[in-house]
Amino acid sequence: MAYQIKQFEKDAKTAIWPKLEMIAQHSDYPDIKPKEVSQIFVAYDNDEPVAFSGLACYHGFWCLRICVVSPEHRGNGLQRKMIKQRLTWAKSRGAKWVNVWVNPLNKYSLYNIQRSGFTKQPDKPKMFGGKLHQKYRVML
Numbered sequence: 335m336a337y338q339i340k341q342f343e344k345d346a347k348t349a350i351w352p353k354l355e356m357i358a359q360h361s362d363y364p365d366i367k368p369k370e371v372s373q374i375f376v377a378y379d380n381d382e383p384v385a386f387s388g389l390a391c392y393h394g395f396w397c398l399r400i401c402v403v404s405p406e407h408r409g410n411g412l413q414r415k416m417i418k419q420r421l422t423w424a425k426s427r428g429a430k431w432v433n434v435w436v437n438p439l440n441k442y443s444l445y446n447i448q449r450s451g452f453t454k455q456p457d458k459p460k461m462f463g464g465k466l467h468q469k470y471r472v473m474l
């Protein structure tokens with residue numbers, strides 16, 4: 335399947351958000367808001383948004399945020415592709431490393447994060463979406 339990934343920031347991400355809310359329902363984080371991410375990466379199948387993911391920069395600390403793929407498009411490499419694009423973009427903006435918080439019970443997400451070079455950090459797990467998440471980091 336030939337997907338196209340586009341990137342949105344500032345006002346554009348708020349405009350695209352209503353189209354993404356349906357996709358967000360298929361995740362543990364249905365209530366995430368555009369202000370919680372700096373950049374949004376959206377994967378399209380033809381003109382239809384089928385997946386999205388976020389990247390945030392908090393006071394110079396970079397973090398991958400939500401990633402949700404519509405159920406019928408899972409297993410086509412979209413999460414891994416969007417991880418790669420977000421890391422490339424963060425690096426181009428001067429990031430030396432990027433963090434992510436992962437629910438270790440989310441086996442495909444954890445697998446994709448580890449396959450993308452992230453390693454587990456010693457920080458205490460934190461709650462997101464009512465589930466414990468472990469911190470991972472990749473050096474760029």
Ligand SMILES: CC(C)(COP(=O)(O)OP(=O)(O)OC[C@H]1O[C@@H](n2cnc3c(N)ncnc32)[C@H](O)[C@@H]1OP(=O)(O)O)[C@@H](O)C(=O)NCCC(=O)NCCS
Pocket residue numbers: 360361362399400401402403404407408409410411412413414415440442443445446
């Ligand atoms: C977790 C999630 C983002 C994965 O997205 P995805 O685009 O399907 O993942 P990818 O296709 O990039 O995964 C690539 C690898 O994982 C495997 N994989 C992913 N989902 C799979 C599935 N449902 N069944 C079998 N293998 C799967 C792929 O086979 C591939 O492995 P390989 O490279 O060894 O062949 C998606 O399942 C999802 O949106 N889940 C709900 C929301 C969520 O949990 N988000 C993550 C936390 S924010």
